[in-house]
Amino acid sequence: MIENPQDRLPGRREVVRVRNLAKSFGENTVLSDVNLTVLEGTVTAMIGPSGAGKSTVLRCMNLLERPDSGTIEIDGHVIDAERRFSNRELFALRRSAGMVFQHFNLFPHMTVLRNVSLPQQRVLGRSKGEADERAMALLTRMGLADKGEQYPNRCSGGQQQRIAIARALALDPKVMLFDEPTSALDPEVGLEVLEVMKELAASGMTMIVVTHEMSFARSVSEDLIVMADGGIIEQGDPKRIMAEPSHPRTQEFLRAVLQR
Amino acid sequence: MTFFTDAAAFLPVLLNGLQVSAILTLLSLLFGLPLAGVLAFGIMSKNRVARLIAIAIVEVGRGAPALVLLQLMYFGLPDVGITLSALASATVALTWTTAAYCAEYLRGGLSAVPAGEIEGSQALGMTTADTLRYIIIPQGWRIALPSLMGFAVILFQATSLAYTVTVQEMMSQAYSLGASTFKYLTVFVLAGLLYAVISIPATWLSVLLEKRMARHL
Ligand SMILES: Nc1ncnc2c1ncn2[C@@H]1O[C@H](COP(=O)(O)OP(=O)(O)OP(=O)(O)O)[C@@H](O)[C@H]1O
Ligand SMILES: [Mg+2]
Numbered sequence: 001m002i003e004n005p006q007d008r009l010p011g012r013r014e015v016v017r018v019r020n021l022a023k024s025f026g027e028n029t030v031l032s033d034v035n036l037t038v039l040e041g042t043v044t045a046m047i048g049p050s051g052a053g054k055s056t057v058l059r060c061m062n063l064l065e066r067p068d069s070g071t072i073e074i075d076g077h078v079i080d081a082e083r084r085f086s087n088r089e090l091f092a093l094r095r096s097a098g099m100v101f102q103h104f105n106l107f108p109h110m111t112v113l114r115n116v117s118l119p120q121q122r123v124l125g126r127s128k129g130e131a132d133e134r135a136m137a138l139l140t141r142m143g144l145a146d147k148g149e150q151y152p153n154r155c156s157g158g159q160q161q162r163i164a165i166a167r168a169l170a171l172d173p174k175v176m177l178f179d180e181p182t183s184a185l186d187p188e189v190g191l192e193v194l195e196v197m198k199e200l201a202a203s204g205m206t207m208i209v210v211t212h213e214m215s216f217a218r219s220v221s222e223d224l225i226v227m228a229d230g231g232i233i234e235q236g237d238p239k240r241i242m243a244e245p246s247h248p249r250t251q252e253f254l255r256a257v258l259q260r
Numbered sequence: 261m262t263f264f265t266d267a268a269a270f271l272p273v274l275l276n277g278l279q280v281s282a283i284l285t286l287l288s289l290l291f292g293l294p295l296a297g298v299l300a301f302g303i304m305s306k307n308r309v310a311r312l313i314a315i316a317i318v319e320v321g322r323g324a325p326a327l328v329l330l331q332l333m334y335f336g337l338p339d340v341g342i343t344l345s346a347l348a349s350a351t352v353a354l355t356w357t358t359a360a361y362c363a364e365y366l367r368g369g370l371s372a373v374p375a376g377e378i379e380g381s382q383a384l385g386m387t388t389a390d391t392l393r394y395i396i397i398p399q400g401w402r403i404a405l406p407s408l409m410g411f412a413v414i415l416f417q418a419t420s421l422a423y424t425v426t427v428q429e430m431m432s433q434a435y436s437l438g439a440s441t442f443k444y445l446t447v448f449v450l451a452g453l454l455y456a457v458i459s460i461p462a463t464w465l466s467v468l469l470e471k472r473m474a475r476h477l
Binding site for chain 2: 091098103106118164
């Protein structure tokens with residue numbers, strides 16, 4: 001069953017609209033006719049078996065992957081995959097979405113402070129002083145005030161992921177995209193990151209989170225998307241879906257994860 | 261102890277030659293390394309024509325022995341109306357060799373920068389130029405640096421080939437000393453020692469630098 005989140009959470013603005021998204025790699029059709037809407041200030045969790053296409057959806061949303069067809073709209077910036085678009089349109093779309101990767105993807109040759117500060121200077125044109133100040137404020141919020149002059153590889157995985165979150169937040173994105181942000185971390189360390197994400201959600205950030213953390217999906221997210229075989233098979237209230245999944249594939253998947 | 265008295269007499273002449281060897285090495289690096297950078301981007305370019313030209317220059321530069329390029333520049337070019345001095349033709353030939361080898365080292369270094377970091381940069385909305393400038397180039401050239409330094413040592417030794425085109429570098433000085441005194445053994449042992457005195461510490465330096473550079477990677 002696919003519910004429109006507007007029916008459950010009325011009166012909120014649609015910040016993300018993905019329509020008729022399709023993507024193949026050669027012969028392999030990875031996504032077909034994916035549609036999704038995300039409301040301002042909500043957390044949408046995305047779950048599903050490996051290979052379902054979850055990462056590909058996120059990567060298409062900021063055009064790290066060029067979709068074959070479909071439109072992506074984030075905060076009023078629209079890109080139609082089948083039309084030509086300018087670099088200006090591409091960068092505008094990317095600026096409105098911050099992305100956090102499973103493996104952090106920090107810049108190892110720069111200090112932690114510069115990791116967070118440089119993109120602000122290059123992308124938003126902030127002065128170094130302004131960017132450093134914002135970076136320090138965010139690092140402090142992430143509990144990393146003393147790590148500024150450190151190099152990323154000297155930090156633990158959980159710290160690195162929080163640095164990556166700070167780096168993305170520093171550009172004031174409208175939406176944050178998380179692709180399994182805790183999968184590469186030990187469970188205890190993953191908790192630090194989940195705490196930060198909860199706080200971010202509570203502050204009103206719009207978030208799309210691909211995750212295998214069922215408790216996070218159940219307790220933090222307002223909307224749950226289940227993907228299988230390149231499509232969305234179920235969308236709606238997380239508690240409802242986890243208690244009584246309507247699609248047999250969802251039942252099978254939930255049974256497999258919850259039994260672990 | 262005639263070795264030491266002879267060596268003392270030969271040393272100033274050989275040191276003059278060593279100076280020419282060093283100048284030839286530095287000139288070839290000075291022109292060759294920037295050219296190598298251009299060629300590395302040429303090889304990776306999406307533009308087919310640029311790519312083919314770059315590949316051709318690199319493959320000839322690596323395929324042809326430095327000795328052949330030296331002869332070509334000094335004895336061959338006058339046939340098409342270009343006459344270069346001995347030092348200039350040796351510089352052109354060794355610049356070509358340098359550019360060709362170092363282009364490959366640089367290309368290897370640039371493509372060794374992890375794809376995840378490049379995506380991280382793109383996802384932040386950084387332009388392709390900024391991603392190159394701040395992420396790919398600073399890390400790529402550090403990855404290539406040990407190979408580049410190793411090449412510089414080999415280049416320094418390869419300048420000895422320039423004696424074949426009458427450049428007055430150390431080898432040619434050694435030959436003329438040998439021919440006039442017949443003390444070939446002393447002369448060549450001394451020349452070998454002088455090459456080693458430069459090459460071995462340079463190799464140590466490159467290992468040291470490699471360790472320092474790898475600290476944050
Ligand atoms: N660059 C690529 N080239 C070819 N095939 C790809 C590429 N990226 C993804 N795929 C394929 O697309 C399909 C969906 O991959 P995707 O990474 O989106 O799945 P996922 O739902 O994120 O899985 P996981 O839970 O394992 O991360 C897989 O079959 C994968 O092999
Ligand atoms: Mg994935």
